[in-house]
Every structure is written in C-alpha cells, then in structure tokens.
Amino acid sequence: MLHSNLLRLVARGSSSRLMSTATKLTTVEVNDETGIATLTMNRPPVNSQNVQLLLDLQASISEIENNKSRGLILTSAHSNVFSAGLDIFEMYNTDVERLRTVWTELQNVWIALYGTSLPTAAAINGHAPAGGCLLATACEYRVMRPNFLIGLNEAQLGIIAPKWLMSGFTNVLPKRVAERALTQGRMFTTQEAFEAGLVDEIASSKEEAVEKCAAFIGSFAKVNPLARGLTKLQFRADNIKEFEKIREKDVADFAALASSPEVQKVMGTYLENLKNKGKK
Numbered sequence: 001m002l003h004s005n006l007l008r009l010v011a012r013g014s015s016s017r018l019m020s021t022a023t024k025l026t027t028v029e030v031n032d033e034t035g036i037a038t039l040t041m042n043r044p045p046v047n048s049q050n051v052q053l054l055l056d057l058q059a060s061i062s063e064i065e066n067n068k069s070r071g072l073i074l075t076s077a078h079s080n081v082f083s084a085g086l087d088i089f090e091m092y093n094t095d096v097e098r099l100r101t102v103w104t105e106l107q108n109v110w111i112a113l114y115g116t117s118l119p120t121a122a123a124i125n126g127h128a129p130a131g132g133c134l135l136a137t138a139c140e141y142r143v144m145r146p147n148f149l150i151g152l153n154e155a156q157l158g159i160i161a162p163k164w165l166m167s168g169f170t171n172v173l174p175k176r177v178a179e180r181a182l183t184q185g186r187m188f189t190t191q192e193a194f195e196a197g198l199v200d201e202i203a204s205s206k207e208e209a210v211e212k213c214a215a216f217i218g219s220f221a222k223v224n225p226l227a228r229g230l231t232k233l234q235f236r237a238d239n240i241k242e243f244e245k246i247r248e249k250d251v252a253d254f255a256a257l258a259s260s261p262e263v264q265k266v267m268g269t270y271l272e273n274l275k276n277k278g279k280k
C-alpha cells in the first residue's frame with residue numbers, strides 16, 4: 001500500500017522521481033541527475049489560487065527544502081496559463097473569516113518562496129496576472145514562453161496591492177518603470193517583459209523554459225550553498241522585515257477591503273465578464 005506521505009515513486013524512467021505528497025494540486029518531481037526539483041501547479045483550468053492550492057504550494061516548498069534538492073523550478077501543468085492569481089470565486093460572496101484565510105495563506109506562500117535560501121526560478125509557460133506574477137517575481141529568475149501576459153493589474157481593478165506584494169516586482173524593475181507599471185496596472189507581453197527586465201529569458205516551449213531555469217540554478221554549482229543562501233537573504237531582508245511588521249494588519253486590511261460592498265461589486269462584475277468571455 002502506498003503511503004501518501006513522502007513516498008518516492010519512479011516517475012519517468014530512472015532520471016526523475018515524483019515525490020509523492022499528501023497534496024493534490026501540486027506535484028514535486030526531482031531530477032536525479034541535477035538534483036533540481038520542479039514544482040508544478042495543477043489546478044485546472046487556470047491555477048487560480050484557492051486556499052487549497054496555496055496550502056499545497058507551501059507543503060511542496062517545505063518538502064523541497066527538506067529533501068536536499070539543489071533548487072526549485074516553479075511551473076504550471078496547463079498549456080496557456082501559469083497562474084490566474086487569486087481565485088476570485090473564492091473571495092466573492094463569502095465571509096470575512098474566509099477572506100482572512102485566503103490572504104493569510106497567500107502571505108504564507110509568498111514568504112516561503114521569497115524567503116527560501118534555495119535557488120528558485122519560474123518557468124512561466126502561460127499568462128501570469130496578479131498573484132501569478134507575485135509567485136514568478138518571488139523567484140530569482142524567470143523564463144517565459146512567447147505571446148503571453150504578465151504583470152500586477154490590481155490598479156486596473158481599482159485595488160491597491162500592499163507593498164510586500166509589489167516587492168518582488170520592484171526588486172527586478174528599475175524604480176521608474178515599476179512605478180509606472182504599477183500605477184497603470186500594466187500587463188506586459190512576454191517580449192515587453194523581457195525588454196524591461198521583468199523576465200530574464202524567453203523560451204519557445206515549456207521544456208526549454210525548464211531547461212533554462214535548470215541552467216540558471218546550475219550556475220551556482222561551484223558556489224558554497226550557505227554563502228549563496230545567506231547572501232540572497234541579505235538582499236531580501238529589508239522587504240521581509242517590513243512584511244513581518246505589518247502582516248497581521250495586512251490581513252485585517254485585506255479582509256475589510258475585500259468584504260466591502262464596493263469591492264464585492266467589482267468582483268461580481270469581473271466574474272460576469274470572465275464567464276461571458278467564455279461564451280463569445
């Protein structure tokens with residue numbers, strides 16, 4: 001009988017192992033040759049981040065940290081979406097406690113990914129709006145497939161994203177470019193994102209994106225992992241400290257904002273538009 005916790009299954013031939021976890025919406029596969037773990041989000045159709053996906057992401061990040069992998073590549077099981085961001089259905093017509101849980105778990109995933117000492121890279125094989133962009137920019141390196149969109153579109157939705165949510169984005173873009181993009185709620189095409197420095201490379205397929213991410217992680221092969229990890233965390237320490245100071249208040253602020261009649265109305269209209277888009 002296969003136990004769901006920490007059982008290693010031979011996945012594809014002998015070169016990679018699927019690390020079985022108690023989770024369902026993410027998988028972790030470790031390449032036997034490189035020791036690099038690929039964390040795949042698999043919540044059809046668009047990897048919208050509900051509480052379960054956020055919990056599964058945290059469990060998978062912990063698993064990768066504990067299994068001595070050399071690095072983490074984040075990607076999606078779907079052909080045209082990396083992640084559509086927070087699951088708006090889960091935030092609509094719900095109670096304040098649920099909203100608090102959604103936001104707390106989003107915070108928890110962000111800090112787990114942004115604050116890991118492991119080398120991280122995102123193979124962005126589809127659109128990455130809002131929370132999708134948040135996950136990608138929490139990583140150290142990004143490789144994206146052509147003709148998709150990435151960005152923090154909150155301002156377009158009439159919502160102010162907190163500073164920690166923007167911090168990965170502001171880490172990688174020049175301040176002036178970041179300010180303009182955030183105030184416009186701009187979605188960048190892959191090419192625009194590459195030219196601005198929001199993504200580091202473009203790859204024509206998911207496989208190529210994963211290979212390029214693995215090459216980035218492999219570039220640290222000769223660097224002492226402890227020195228590398230601590231150096232990374234020194235760069236991120238200010239943002240992490242700021243976040244830790246406000247995280248409780250941030251949950252309360254989000255729950256108050258997202259439960260307000262005005263924002264609930266925006267969500268309702270937005271969801272209608274998304275549904276109608278599918279009918280066109």
Ligand SMILES: CCCCC/C=C\CCC/C=C/CC(=O)SCCNC(=O)CCNC(=O)[C@H](O)C(C)(C)COP(=O)(O)OP(=O)(O)OC[C@H]1O[C@@H](n2cnc3c(N)ncnc32)[C@H](O)[C@@H]1OP(=O)(O)O
Binds near residue numbers: 159258270
């Ligand atoms: C809108 C108000 C939010 C208010 C929140 C309050 C405070 C938040 C503070 C700031 C934090 C924000 C973080 C977030 O992440 S908010 C989420 C923002 N996300 C988006 O704006 C993305 C919306 N989706 C899209 O743009 C597109 O779906 C796409 C990702 C580009 C993919 O396009 P496509 O491949 O054409 O697929 P469809 O559009 O047809 O969608 C398929 C299917 O999936 C449903 N869906 C899409 N996005 C979401 C989502 N974020 N949450 C839940 N469900 C989503 C969509 O309705 C379709 O469903 P049906 O097949 O049943 O019609």
